[in-house]
Amino acid sequence: MEIFKGQNLLEFAECFKTDEDCKKYLSDLKWKEGFLCRKCGHTASQIRKDFSRTCNICSHTESSSANTLFHKCKFGLRKAFFICFEMATTTKSLSALQMSVRYGVQENTARLFMHKVREAMKSSENHPMDGIVHVDEFVVGGYEETKQGRSYDSKKKKAVCALELTDDGKVKRFYILKIKDFSSKSLRQIFDKHIEKEARITTDKWKGYAPISEEYNITQILSKNGSNFKALHTMIHQVKTWIRTTHSWVSDGNIQRYFNEFCYRINRSQNKESIFHNLIDKMVKTDKINQKELVCS
Ligand SMILES: [Zn+2]
DSSP states (O other): OOOOOSOOHHHHHHHOOSHHHHHHHHHHHHTTTOOOOTTTOOOOEEEOTTSOEEETTTOOEEOTTTTSTTTTOTTOHHHHHHHHHHHHHSSSOOOHHHHHHHHTOOHHHHHHHHHHHHHHTSOOSOSOBOSEEEEEEEEESSSOTTOOSOOOOTTSEEEEEEEEEOTTSOEEEEEEEEESSSSHHHHHHHHHHHBOTTSEEEEOSOGGGTGGGGTSOEEEOOOTTTGGGHHHHHHHHHHHHHIIIIISOOOTTTHHHHHHHHHHHHHTGGGGGGHHHHHHHHHHHSOOOOHHHHOOO
16 A cells, blocks of 8 residues: 655645545555454455445455544544644644634544544553663642642642653653652553663652662662753653643543653654554554543543
8 A cells, every 4th residue: 555654734635635535545554464354254355435345255344444443433534534644743733622623523522532543642562762761750730830849739640751862862762651659669660661671771869769770770860950851851841831731731531641642743753754654553453442431530
């Protein structure tokens, strides 16, 4: 199949003029390795006009969007593709409200679909960071933006993040995890999910990191108000600003999804050519999610 490359909106609009164009794209992607009937396991099929496939043995028909994250997409695939394109290729994406105005869909419908896209943006956790890694924790929300540190204020959402740097101090990869407190046990999650034991890790002097250093190669240094963690603190500042300005408020149950979206774009900023295709590929490979599973308070 010919994959869509680049970030040009006019070329994108030209490539995906109708829902049918999108169905074909999904169909090519979904059955790239061939068809497999979900009902009887047979592999021979007829391709129908709408790019769905019908099994030659049991006549079961499957559409190109069925069982993917585009499953039963209410507002048509073309709009869904455009929303994916915005979320993948722009720097900050849009709020659900802005997206709803731009594409003429209900705000809540846009919000739910965007959460599905964020599910596809989740890290596979297959490529842990193994170089220079800085780790720190932060809080989001509440009104005391200037009050830094490990406030146990329950209204604030807590997170731990890890940034991999190149040898010359540039951002390589970034991950954020929502955690319930700043205990060693909670902080440890980001190490186990995203960091190799061999990585050269630096944290500040918070005592929560000490027990983790028994298994990981951690050096603890003074933060000096963040001046020893400049790149990491810039990223933390960016994610907090992004949540506050683009989305204004994010619920506790959803915040990890926003973190996933933010990190997805950062981690693929070197692969912008293929970022849209990569996202659609993940949308197709991720099993459908129904609305009930998406709604968080
Ligand atoms: Zn069949």
